[in-house]
Amino acid sequence: xxxxxILNIMAAIIKKRALAEYSHVIxxxxxxxxxxxxxxxxxxxxxxxxxxxxxxAATSSNESFAVLLRISEAFPIEVEEGNILYSLLLEQIVKxxxxxxxxxIISLLGDxxxxxxxxxxxxxxxxxxxLKSENxxxxxxxxxxxxxxxxKQWMNQPKYLSPLIQFAKLNLGDTNHLxxxxxxxxIGELSSISQQSEQTVKLVIEYTSHQDPRVRTAALEGLLxxxxxxxxxxxAQYLVSCNxxxxxxxxxxxxxxxxxxxxxxxxxxxxxxxxxxxxQIRLVDDAFAKVCNAINDLSVSVRTLAAQILGKxxxxxxxxxxxxxxxxLMSNMRRKYSAHERQMDLVVxxxxxxxxxxxxxxxxxxxxxxxxxxxxxxACGAFVHGLEDEFMEVRLASVESLxxxxxxxxxxxxxxxxxxxDMFNDEIEEVRLKAIYxxxxxxxxxxLREDQLETILxxxxxxSLDSRxxxxxxxxxxxxxxxxGLKMCIDNLLENLKRYxxxxxxxxxxxxxxxxxxxxxxxxxxxxxxxxxxxxxxxEPDVEDPAYTCILILILNAAQKCDPMLPxxxxxxxxxxxxxxxxxxxxxxxLKLNDDTxxxxxxxxxxxxxxxxxxxxxxxxRVSTDLESSSLLHLQSTAFSELVKIAEIEPGLCAAASFASxxxxxxMLFSQxxxxxxxxxxxxxxxxxxxxxxxxxxxxxVRLSYMFSGLSKEEIGVIRQLRLKVLFLNLVYIxxxxxxxxxxxxxxxxxxxxxxxxxxxxxxxxxxxxVESIFKELENLEDAKPGVVVRSIESLLYAHRxxxxxxxxxxxxxxxxxxxxxxxxxxxxxFTAGLILGVPFDCEVQNIxxxxxLRIKVKYPDQQVHLIVPNLVDLRPIGTDNSCYRLxxxxxxxxxxxxxxxxxxxxxxxxxxEMEETYGTKQEDLYTIELCKPVKVYVxxxxxRKGL
Numbered sequence: 044x045x046x047x048x049i050l051n052i053m054a055a056i057i058k059k060r061a062l063a064e065y066s067h068v069i070x071x072x073x074x075x076x077x078x079x080x081x082x083x084x085x086x087x088x089x090x091x092x093x094x095x096x097x098x099x100a101a102t103s104s105n106e107s108f109a110v111l112l113r114i115s116e117a118f119p120i121e122v123e124e125g126n127i128l129y130s131l132l133l134e135q136i137v138k139x140x141x142x143x144x145x146x147x148i149i150s151l152l153g154d155x156x157x158x159x160x161x162x163x164x165x166x167x168x169x170x171x172x173x174l175k176s177e178n179x180x181x182x183x184x185x186x187x188x189x190x191x192x193x194x195k196q197w198m199n200q201p202k203y204l205s206p207l208i209q210f211a212k213l214n215l216g217d218t219n220h221l222x223x224x225x226x227x228x229x230i231g232e233l234s235s236i237s238q239q240s241e242q243t244v245k246l247v248i249e250y251t252s253h254q255d256p257r258v259r260t261a262a263l264e265g266l267l268x269x270x271x272x273x274x275x276x277x278x279a280q281y282l283v284s285c286n287x288x289x290x291x292x293x294x295x296x297x298x299x300x301x302x303x304x305x306x307x308x309x310x311x312x313x314x315x316x317x318x319x320x321x322x323q324i325r326l327v328d329d330a331f332a333k334v335c336n337a338i339n340d341l342s343v344s345v346r347t348l349a350a351q352i353l354g355k356x357x358x359x360x361x362x363x364x365x366x367x368x369x370x371x372l373m374s375n376m377r378r379k380y381s382a383h384e385r386q387m388d389l390v391v392x393x394x395x396x397x398x399x400x401x402x403x404x405x406x407x408x409x410x411x412x413x414x415x416x417x418x419x420x421x422a423c424g425a426f427v428h429g430l431e432d433e434f435m436e437v438r439l440a441s442v443e444s445l446x447x448x449x450x451x452x453x454x455x456x457x458x459x460x461x462x463x464x465d466m467f468n469d470e471i472e473e474v475r476l477k478a479i480y481x482x483x484x485x486x487x488x489x490x491l492r493e494d495q496l497e498t499i500l501x502x503x504x505x506x507s508l509d510s511r512x513x514x515x516x517x518x519x520x521x522x523x524x525x526x527x528g529l530k531m532c533i534d535n536l537l538e539n540l541k542r543y544x545x546x547x548x549x550x551x552x553x554x555x556x557x558x559x560x561x562x563x564x565x566x567x568x569x570x571x572x573x574x575x576x577x578x579x580x581x582x583e584p585d586v587e588d589p590a591y592t593c594i595l596i597l598i599l600n601a602a603q604k605c606d607p608m609l610p611x612x613x614x615x616x617x618x619x620x621x622x623x624x625x626x627x628x629x630x631x632x633x634l635k636l637n638d639d640t641x642x643x644x645x646x647x648x649x650x651x652x653x654x655x656x657x658x659x660x661x662x663x664x665r666v667s668t669d670l671e672s673s674s675l676l677h678l679q680s681t682a683f684s685e686l687v688k689i690a691e692i693e694p695g696l697c698a699a700a701s702f703a704s705x706x707x708x709x710x711m712l713f714s715q716x717x718x719x720x721x722x723x724x725x726x727x728x729x730x731x732x733x734x735x736x737x738x739x740x741x742x743x744x745v746r747l748s749y750m751f752s753g754l755s756k757e758e759i760g761v762i763r764q765l766r767l768k769v770l771f772l773n774l775v776y777i778x779x780x781x782x783x784x785x786x787x788x789x790x791x792x793x794x795x796x797x798x799x800x801x802x803x804x805x806x807x808x809x810x811x812x813x814v815e816s817i818f819k820e821l822e823n824l825e826d827a828k829p830g831v832v833v834r835s836i837e838s839l840l841y842a843h844r845x846x847x848x849x850x851x852x853x854x855x856x857x858x859x860x861x862x863x864x865x866x867x868x869x870x871x872x873x874f875t876a877g878l879i880l881g882v883p884f885d886c887e888v889q890n891i892x893x894x895x896x897l898r899i900k901v902k903y904p905d906q907q908v909h910l911i912v913p914n915l916v917d918l919r920p921i922g923t924d925n926s927c928y929r930l931x932x933x934x935x936x937x938x939x940x941x942x943x944x945x946x947x948x949x950x951x952x953x954x955x956x957e958m959e960e961t962y963g964t965k966q967e968d969l970y971t972i973e974l975c976k977p978v979k980v981y982v983x984x985x986x987x988r989k990g991l
Contacts, residue, residue, distance in 0.1 A: 354444025
């Protein structure tokens with residue numbers, strides 16, 4: 044019995060332990076999240092006091108300098124500390140023996156004056172008093188720099204600038220070049236612009252002949268600064284500038300060139316006498332000759348600057364411009380006299396006979412070119428020298444300047460044509476591009492010859508895409524002189540198409556303009572291009588042949604301006620015309636053909652009828668607001684289908700029809716969700732269906748907000764109010780139909796409501812009845828908690844219907860067209876799994892609101908989606924309004940091993956996840972707008988081959 048009792052006790056203990064082990068709950072506290080506390084280093088109240096004490100106790104210059112550095116790092120400081128420090132530094136500068144420490148003290152004193160905005164007169168007196176006995180060049184230089192900084196802040200108080208200028212003039216006699224340069228800079232910056240400023244100009248001019256080139260440079264820069272401050276410099280200063288052009292130092296010559304240029308613009312018609320001659324020429328012509336002479340300078344930077352300045356001198360006489368393209372100065376280095384001048388010499392000498400004179404054939408002395416020429420030797424052929432320079436910078440500047448001068452001078456454009464064409468052979472791509480686009484700018488003044496075309500068309504063999512497309516644009520704008528020249532262009536463009544098939548769209552545009560610009564020359568080539576024989580029928584060409592398409596684009600665009608060309612076209616050509624007219628409407632014009640075989644369609648009439656039909660659809664929606672829900676939903680569904688069809692069949696109305704169809708779709712979705720309170724409550728119980736409808740509605744409003752541009756203020760107001768109502772509807776769903784927190788979402792929606800209200804008030808737009816009621820309810824709320832907000836506005840959301848839409852402006856829609864890669868092929872692109880496959884990607888995007896939101900979307904067969912940010916360098920603007928871009932890049936694809944080859948979808952989207960708040964949803968697809976249908980790339984990742 045005892046043993047039985049013991050066993051019972053032990054069993055009870057074991058049971059108790061077992062129960063204790065399984066029923067005992069241990070609650071582990073979550074470890075607190077580590078938080079980073081970013082502390083902004085603040086200057087404590089006693090830091091400056093401590094540094095002041097250490098400055099007083101410093102026993103060496105090194106200690107004082109270290110303390111001064113710490114004080115400068117502690118800026119800004121309090122006013123009281125600044126006053127104490129200012130007084131201490133005035134005392135300390137007298138005691139210090141090290142110039143570096145004194146210079147630092149002066150710099151600190153200037154900072155304190157600016158920080159505390161002290162009295163300018165007192166500050167100036169303090170500076171001048173402590174500098175009276177100063178002998179250190181470094182300290183004086185720092186003092187002038189500090190006074191210049193103070194003087195710029197006191198420009199509105201000229202009476203305080205006179206002591207500063209006087210101080211600078213006193214120190215101009217310093218032997219250190221830095222002090223002199225800073226003093227001249229101060230004089231140029233702070234001197235008053237008045238009638239007494241002639242003395243200042245004379246003072247600065249004295250230092251243009253200083254022995255130190257840095258001082259001479261500062262003096263010329265001072266004159267330039269005075270000119271920038273609207274001080275009128277006279278022709279006397281021009282001679283000083285011309286003398287500086289012969290200086291031994293390039294920095295002096297560069298500033299002198301700029302000064303010569305500005306003076307030539309101010310006194311262009313002033314006559315000056317040529318040295319060694321009695322003749323007078325205009326100052327701008329002489330300045331042009333001086334700048335041309337600098338093209339032969341030894342310094343690259345001087346030559347580059349001279350070449351840049353030449354393009355800005357547009358008032359130069361024609362004979363001076365023409366001389367720059369000819370290296371021949373004159374015949375046998377002697378000046379040629381006109382018949383009038385020779386007769387004048389006879390009259391002045393009193394001679395009357397015009398026969399042979401005694402010793403007339405005696406050898407004459409050869410004169411130097413510099414002595415007899417109105418233009419110095421270096422000016423003759425200046426552009427030739429610049430275009431042949433060994434440095435790319437000089438050649439680029441010469442091409443640009445030559446273009447600037449030819450744009451405003453058509454006769455000079457004809458003379459410079461050969462020189463610009465020669466630059467197409469330059470070894471640097473950037474120079475070739477500059478020559479191409481320069482020639483394009485003057486294309487309206489020139490006609491290309493066959494020999495010039497041979498040089499120009501050689502660029503089509505260039506590997507650079509920019510060079511080839513630039514040449515296509517040039518040929519589109521230029522005029523040709525002969526039929527052989529046009530045939531040469533066509534042959535070279537077809538060869539270009541064969542070598543670089545990716546250029547086809549650029550070549551098509553080029554041939555379109557070539558045909559429309561040369562209809563008569565194209566007419567003579569039609570039989571040869573289309574292989575038309577008088578009595579033999581040739582085989583019908585393949586319309587899919589790229590070369591044949593190019594020829595048709597050329598001929599059809601020429602036929603638009605040349606009626607005799609239409610009878611030459613065969614029936615097969617006419618069939619191909621209709622096909623190309625439908626497939627390439629931007630490249631093939633509409634022709635008036637007298638052919639009964641094909642039905643003629645008036646494009647303008649068709650567009651007018653479609654526009655009328657679009658307006659009728661919108662009118663039907665506007666007048667049907669009083670219908671019952673079921674009837675209205677049926678009408679909206681029919682209108683939606685019609686608008687989608689219009690967008691598909693009429694490119695000119697695609698944007699407007701797409702915008703209207705999206706808005707109608709929003710009306711339908713909104714009506715389905717808030718048909719009546721009962722259905723809304725029941726719908727909340729079926730969360731999946733309601734969530735799906737809301738996500739579709741949110742996505743439609745995002746597309747309406749960001750996909751369309753060119754909208755009127757009224758249309759933008761309607762869209763923003765629709766967006767706001769949808770956001771409130773989403774808030775109601777989150778509060779009523781989900782367990783997620785709605786605090787952050789409610790805050791974002793309230794902020795959006797505030798922005799919409801301000802927009803409507805600022806633009807003076809009428810509010811929607813629903814939005815007006817919502818604003819009134821929100822104004823009466825004391826607490827903007829989600830539950831309170833939902834209770835106040837829930838009944839308003841289904842009390843009214845969405846207002847109808849009125850299209851009154853030119854709507855533009857963001858879109859894209861992918862040209863490469865093309866449709867999928869049977870041959871798969873193979874690459875090693877885990878590595879990268881580069882797929883060439885070529886497309887055009889239009890009307891993107893913010894190009895930074897553009898993304899390349901890559902979708903793999905396993906539903907993985909990657910959004911790739913394209914490089915901005917790969918985006919090339921098309922046109923001048925920056926609404927159309929060409930994206931030419933390489934899309935990188937990578938994946939692991941697949942069992943078989945599959946398609947990868949590549950498309951273009953706008954990603955708005957960074958711009959839009961995620962109102963209760965984590966799906967990025969809601970804020971991703973597709974710009975076009977993605978293309979499929981057939982790829983096959985191969986497994987890695989293991990070595991033996």
